Amino acid sequence: MTSSTTPARPAAGPAARHRRLPIGALRLPGPGRTLSVRWDPRATAVGALLALAAAAVGVWTLTTGDFHVPVSDVLKVLAGEHVPGADYIVGELRLPRLLTALLVGAALGLSGALFQTIARNPLGSPDVIGFTVGSATGALVTILVLGAGAASVAVGSVIGCAVTSAAVWLLAWRGGAAGYRLILVGIGVSSLLTAANSYLIARASFNDAQSAQVWLTGSLNGRGWEHVWTMVATLAVLGPAAVLLGRPLRMLEMGEDTAAALGVPVRRVTSGALAVGVGLTALSTAVAGPVPFVALVAPQVVRRLTRATGPNLLASTVMGALLLSLSDIAAQRMLAPTQLPVGVLTGVVGGCYLVWVLARQWRSGQG
Amino acid sequence: MSTTAPAVTGSPATPPVSAPPRAGRAWHARRAAGLLACVGLVLVLAVLGIGIGAKSIAPGDVVHALLTRDPRSDDWIVVRTSRLPRSLFGIVIGASLGLAGALMQALTRNPLADPGLLGVNAGAAAAVAGSTALLDLDSFSAYVWAALLGAAVAAAAVYLLGTRGRSRATPVRLALAGTAVSAVLTAVVNGLILLDPLTLNRFRFWQIGTLAGQSGSVLVRLLPFLGAGALLAALLARPLNAIALGEDTARSLGAHPGRTQFATMAAITLLCGAATAAVGPIAFVGLAVPHLARLITGPDQRWLLPYSAVLAAALLLAADIVGRVVLANEELEAGVVTAFLGAPLFIALVRRKRIAQL
Numbered sequence: 001m002t003s004s005t006t007p008a009r010p011a012a013g014p015a016a017r018h019r020r021l022p023i024g025a026l027r028l029p030g031p032g033r034t035l036s037v038r039w040d041p042r043a044t045a046v047g048a049l050l051a052l053a054a055a056a057v058g059v060w061t062l063t064t065g066d067f068h069v070p071v072s073d074v075l076k077v078l079a080g081e082h083v084p085g086a087d088y089i090v091g092e093l094r095l096p097r098l099l100t101a102l103l104v105g106a107a108l109g110l111s112g113a114l115f116q117t118i119a120r121n122p123l124g125s126p127d128v129i130g131f132t133v134g135s136a137t138g139a140l141v142t143i144l145v146l147g148a149g150a151a152s153v154a155v156g157s158v159i160g161c162a163v164t165s166a167a168v169w170l171l172a173w174r175g176g177a178a179g180y181r182l183i184l185v186g187i188g189v190s191s192l193l194t195a196a197n198s199y200l201i202a203r204a205s206f207n208d209a210q211s212a213q214v215w216l217t218g219s220l221n222g223r224g225w226e227h228v229w230t231m232v233a234t235l236a237v238l239g240p241a242a243v244l245l246g247r248p249l250r251m252l253e254m255g256e257d258t259a260a261a262l263g264v265p266v267r268r269v270t271s272g273a274l275a276v277g278v279g280l281t282a283l284s285t286a287v288a289g290p291v292p293f294v295a296l297v298a299p300q301v302v303r304r305l306t307r308a309t310g311p312n313l314l315a316s317t318v319m320g321a322l323l324l325s326l327s328d329i330a331a332q333r334m335l336a337p338t339q340l341p342v343g344v345l346t347g348v349v350g351g352c353y354l355v356w357v358l359a360r361q362w363r364s365g366q367g
Numbered sequence: 368m369s370t371t372a373p374a375v376t377g378s379p380a381t382p383p384v385s386a387p388p389r390a391g392r393a394w395h396a397r398r399a400a401g402l403l404a405c406v407g408l409v410l411v412l413a414v415l416g417i418g419i420g421a422k423s424i425a426p427g428d429v430v431h432a433l434l435t436r437d438p439r440s441d442d443w444i445v446v447r448t449s450r451l452p453r454s455l456f457g458i459v460i461g462a463s464l465g466l467a468g469a470l471m472q473a474l475t476r477n478p479l480a481d482p483g484l485l486g487v488n489a490g491a492a493a494a495v496a497g498s499t500a501l502l503d504l505d506s507f508s509a510y511v512w513a514a515l516l517g518a519a520v521a522a523a524a525v526y527l528l529g530t531r532g533r534s535r536a537t538p539v540r541l542a543l544a545g546t547a548v549s550a551v552l553t554a555v556v557n558g559l560i561l562l563d564p565l566t567l568n569r570f571r572f573w574q575i576g577t578l579a580g581q582s583g584s585v586l587v588r589l590l591p592f593l594g595a596g597a598l599l600a601a602l603l604a605r606p607l608n609a610i611a612l613g614e615d616t617a618r619s620l621g622a623h624p625g626r627t628q629f630a631t632m633a634a635i636t637l638l639c640g641a642a643t644a645a646v647g648p649i650a651f652v653g654l655a656v657p658h659l660a661r662l663i664t665g666p667d668q669r670w671l672l673p674y675s676a677v678l679a680a681a682l683l684l685a686a687d688i689v690g691r692v693v694l695a696n697e698e699l700e701a702g703v704v705t706a707f708l709g710a711p712l713f714i715a716l717v718r719r720k721r722i723a724q725l
Binding site for chain 1: 479483484528529531539540542543544546547548550551552553554555557558560561562564567568571572574575650651697699700702703706707710713714717718
């Protein structure tokens with residue numbers, strides 16, 4: 001009667017599995033407050049396995065293709081040695097593309113975990129509530145209307161994403177933005193922006209329309225080192241901020257009132273997480289286009305694998321990296337020699353996953 | 368939506384907000400007069416729409432060109448070959464989308480139901496892109512069947528997904544199911560149009576939804592589909608009224624809920640599929656207009672359906688005219704205008720407490 005039928009685990013269960021590692025050196029101001037890290041063996045193992053899988057995808061990506069490069073040569077190139085042929089193919093073509101995929105995927109996974117936690121709903125991810133469409137609109141305006149170069153595309157994307165997220169958040173706000181209202185408002189705003197995007201594409205010249213459409217689908221074709229460095233800088237700034245937010249976000253999952261009673265500055269944590277998530281979404285969209293569903297799926301799959309509560313920020317990041325790099329190599333090889341943009345694959349697979357999640361949830365009578 | 372109808376009656380000059388429990392003869396007469404006024408509005412908008420454009424034509428000359436035959440006059444040529452088909456398209460497509468939206472909201476008892484949000488447009492779009500890319504079809508009569516099939520499959524998928532489980536389809540569920548199914552179909556469309564540049568070039572103009580550049584012959588081929596859909600809708604008004612009382616009550620009144628639901632789906636598919644195949648996806652008309660019509664008529668489908676059709680025709684004509692005058696040297700397509708008008712309404716509906724809490 002107790003364990004098999006009730007989905008909710010006994011409250012003591014997960015807490016008992018976590019070891020607390022007090023870090024004495026990091027004593028925070030105030031009596032008896034130490035910074036401790038929750039350590040969940042299962043989550044750690046899942047994270048390590050995901051990282052291994054991503055490494056395997058990396059090896060596969062770097063060695064295979066039209067031109068086979070043995071692992072030893074890849075290692076030499078990585079170490080900076082000169083290998084004729086492999087230098088260019090690995091160092092200039094495959095490696096930057098792989099790194100871009102890993103870093104964009106990581107940013108998307110992390111932003112998905114942040115958004116889903118503050119929306120307290122698995123569907124509150126940036127691609128469902130219109131933030132990616134908004135940054136795409138910003139980028140399309142810079143490309144097609146202002147005719148600006150690659151650097152300003154990022155600026156347009158960030159502005160578009162920030163404006164959209166502010167609009168969605170304000171429109172959904174009625175003494176709190178949580179729940180389905182946020183998602184429905186996001187769906188409304190994104191259908192408005194989709195119309196605007198279609199309009200921009202129809203107005204453009206054919207060549208511009210074609211490249212904009214490829215970009216709008218989400219693609220990693222021809223990504224080079226400049227994209228890698230953009231993403232490295234993004235994650236170097238926003239990653240630590242997300243880590244700092246992880247602990248108060250976990251407490252927010254108990255509800256805003258409880259968290260506030262436990263001393264969490266709810267407003268500040270929510271708006272901080274929103275800002276970090278917007279930055280991650282906007283810059284990864286600027287680099288790879290609005291790649292659909294990675295931000296939605298990564299935290300969801302991680303939650304099923306780790307069975308841990310909380311935002312699972314680190315594992316979601318690794319999962320995002322794995323998902324996008326795997327999708328990209330699959331999209332390149334599936335219809336070879338024709339190369340599909342990666343967004344087609346993540347869109348179809350991620351959309352089917354969403355259908356499955358909804359069907360499962362509703363059959364069991366939730367939502 | 369709700370079956371409880373408070374008898375809020377204003378002064379004789381202002382119509383009642385919703386239907387009194389028992390509609391008398393005077394009430395029906397007022398509804399009929401209102402409907403006639405709306406038809407008059409559509410005619411005025413049609414004449415205005417024919418007159419406004421790169422070559423402005425005064426309303427009097429428009430009426431003259433419509434009533435006479437003078438192939439040597441520039442006005443006559445412009446009116447008969449380009450402006451008149453365009454206005455007729457606006458009327459026919461608008462009425463179809465309004466009817467489809469009203470049927471959809473009645474069927475799902477969902478105030479957020481709209482062919483665009485529930486994936487019907489995406490289904491038709493995917494089928495059109497598929498048939499142009501894979502089969503190289505380029506004529507309306509070829510891909511209208513594909514669009515109908517795509518619309519039917521997507522509508523069925525969204526409806527089945529949204530009604531899964533024991534509880535009925537809530538607005539949130541159907542909107543999410545529509546989003547999920549549309550997302551998959553959009554990704555498929557993206558893949559198809561990127562593999563074939565020619566398809567992209569055809570598709571990007573179709574995708575925004577426009578009344579411009581339509582020929583009268585397409586309209587003629589469109590009419591059987593839309594006519595069948597509209598006829599079906601007319602036959603469904605009474606059964607849908609019965610179903611609104613609850614399925615058990617409806618059964619005891621002699622209605623067949625299952626049969627009615629199937630016929631409603633068929634009507635929606637015919638109306639939306641054919642309309643979308645002809646002019647591209649036009650969002651939010653089917654969402655907005657039934658809400659507007661319900662303010663005038665109350666929940667009675669026998670009045671709601673005709674009002675929705677006429678008001679939607681007026682809205683689409685107005686959107687087309689607005690799109691022609693709002694920018695200096697360019698045109699804003701009707702589909703873009705309706706999206707910009709409709710999305711705020713959708714958000715206002717979502718913000719209303721009753722829906723947000725579902």
